[in-house]
Amino acid sequence: MILLTGGAGYIGSHIAVELLDAGYDVIIADNFSNASADVIKSIETITGTTPAICQIDLTDKSEVERMFQEIKIDAVIHLAGYKAVGESVREPLKYYRNNLDSTLSLLEAMEKHGVTQFVYSSSATVYGDPGIVEYTESLQFGAASSPYGSTKEMCERIITDVAAASELSAVFLRYFNPVGAHKSGLIGDDPDGIPNNLMPFITQATTGKLPELTVFGDDYPTRDGSCIRDYLHVVDLAKGHVSALKYCMDHKGVEAINLGSGRGTSVLELIEAFERVNGVKVPYKIGPRRAGDLAEYYASPAKAEKLMGWKAELTIDGMCRDAWNFAMKAH
Numbered sequence: 545m546i547l548l549t550g551g552a553g554y555i556g557s558h559i560a561v562e563l564l565d566a567g568y569d570v571i572i573a574d575n576f577s578n579a580s581a582d583v584i585k586s587i588e589t590i591t592g593t594t595p596a597i598c599q600i601d602l603t604d605k606s607e608v609e610r611m612f613q614e615i616k617i618d619a620v621i622h623l624a625g626y627k628a629v630g631e632s633v634r635e636p637l638k639y640y641r642n643n644l645d646s647t648l649s650l651l652e653a654m655e656k657h658g659v660t661q662f663v664y665s666s667s668a669t670v671y672g673d674p675g676i677v678e679y680t681e682s683l684q685f686g687a688a689s690s691p692y693g694s695t696k697e698m699c700e701r702i703i704t705d706v707a708a709a710s711e712l713s714a715v716f717l718r719y720f721n722p723v724g725a726h727k728s729g730l731i732g733d734d735p736d737g738i739p740n741n742l743m744p745f746i747t748q749a750t751t752g753k754l755p756e757l758t759v760f761g762d763d764y765p766t767r768d769g770s771c772i773r774d775y776l777h778v779v780d781l782a783k784g785h786v787s788a789l790k791y792c793m794d795h796k797g798v799e800a801i802n803l804g805s806g807r808g809t810s811v812l813e814l815i816e817a818f819e820r821v822n823g824v825k826v827p828y829k830i831g832p833r834r835a836g837d838l839a840e841y842y843a844s845p846a847k848a849e850k851l852m853g854w855k856a857e858l859t860i861d862g863m864c865r866d867a868w869n870f871a872m873k874a875h
């Protein structure tokens with residue numbers, strides 16, 4: 545049985561689908577604070593399988609211990625956590641308490657119950673600003689750009705120390721910019737309130753839910769002046785977790801692995817692709833730069849391919865088509 549924390553969320557639900565399709569038994573642990581119970585129905589519709597569900601507060605050590613006593617867990621994929629960069633700057637304690645406590649509770653229960661395989665949802669944000677555009681895993685941690693980013697780095701450090709003192713085998717998956725949705729249009733990124741990330745801003749500006757998109761700066765030293773990121777289809781990202789789980793099963797120790805495509809796409813290029821693929825106009829204006837944004841970065845995806853045989857397969861056009869298909873079905 546694979547314990548998938550945060551499995552009702554945007555990325556977690558896509559991982560649940562890939563795990564179930566690959567024949568794994570899955571239990572989703574989620575407190576549903578930022579996810580809807582309908583997502584579970586959608587996972588069932590897509591896969592024809594019903595995952596086990598545990599509604600739980602993972603920061604509560606005794607609840608986590610009870611879950612491990614009741615269910616025989618073989619491996620853990622840990623995504624549950626707060627993830628809004630801006631909010632983490634305003635409410636740092638909320639982020640440190642939640643993101644660290646949940647990871648500690650899980651590691652303690654895993655140690656007690658002899659569970660030795662751990663896939664951790666990390667982020668390219670741990671690189672900080674290394675002064676180059678292609679990020680390889682051999683780069684050191686950079687100065688954290690937000691409390692959210694600090695929690696990712698701290699959890700990687702905690703897991704590394706635990707692994708050094710035990711039989712734990714762990715993979716840190718450092719995500720670049722996941723976008724898109726399952727091709728069924730049944731699951732996708734549907735944030736409450738004002739979105740935090742670019743693609744939901746694009747879809748909501750296009751449906752009219754938001755008046756328009758603001759492009760944060762067109763005076764960067766890039767090919768068209770807008771920022772460049774490594775966008776990755778969420779289904780490719782989800783498949784990367786299945787590969788990481790298999791890798792953990794056969795290897796000891798810890799590895800940090802980038803999940804990105806290795807390609808950079810600018811904000812204006814993404815908007816152009818979205819308009820072309822979907823035959824729509826994205827209402828947008830150019831605004832000032834957003835504090836803290838780097839001009840350009842993308843993943844070196846070589847290690848993921850070498851160690852896990854994983855590489856991103858889906859294109860920017862596919863990401864735009866699937867994101868819009870989901871937005872049209874959801875609203």
Ligand code: WQD
Nearest residue numbers: 627629667669740741742745758759760771773811834837
């Ligand atoms: C992408 C690009 C913006 C909104 C963040 C976190 C990272 C990771 C993913 C997740 C940037 C531009 C955005 C808008 C815009 N964390 N943009 N107008 O900042 O690359 O990464 O999310 O949980 O840790 O830092 O992603 O989607 O916010 O922005 O022009 O309204 O889109 O400037 O270039 P980012 P993003």
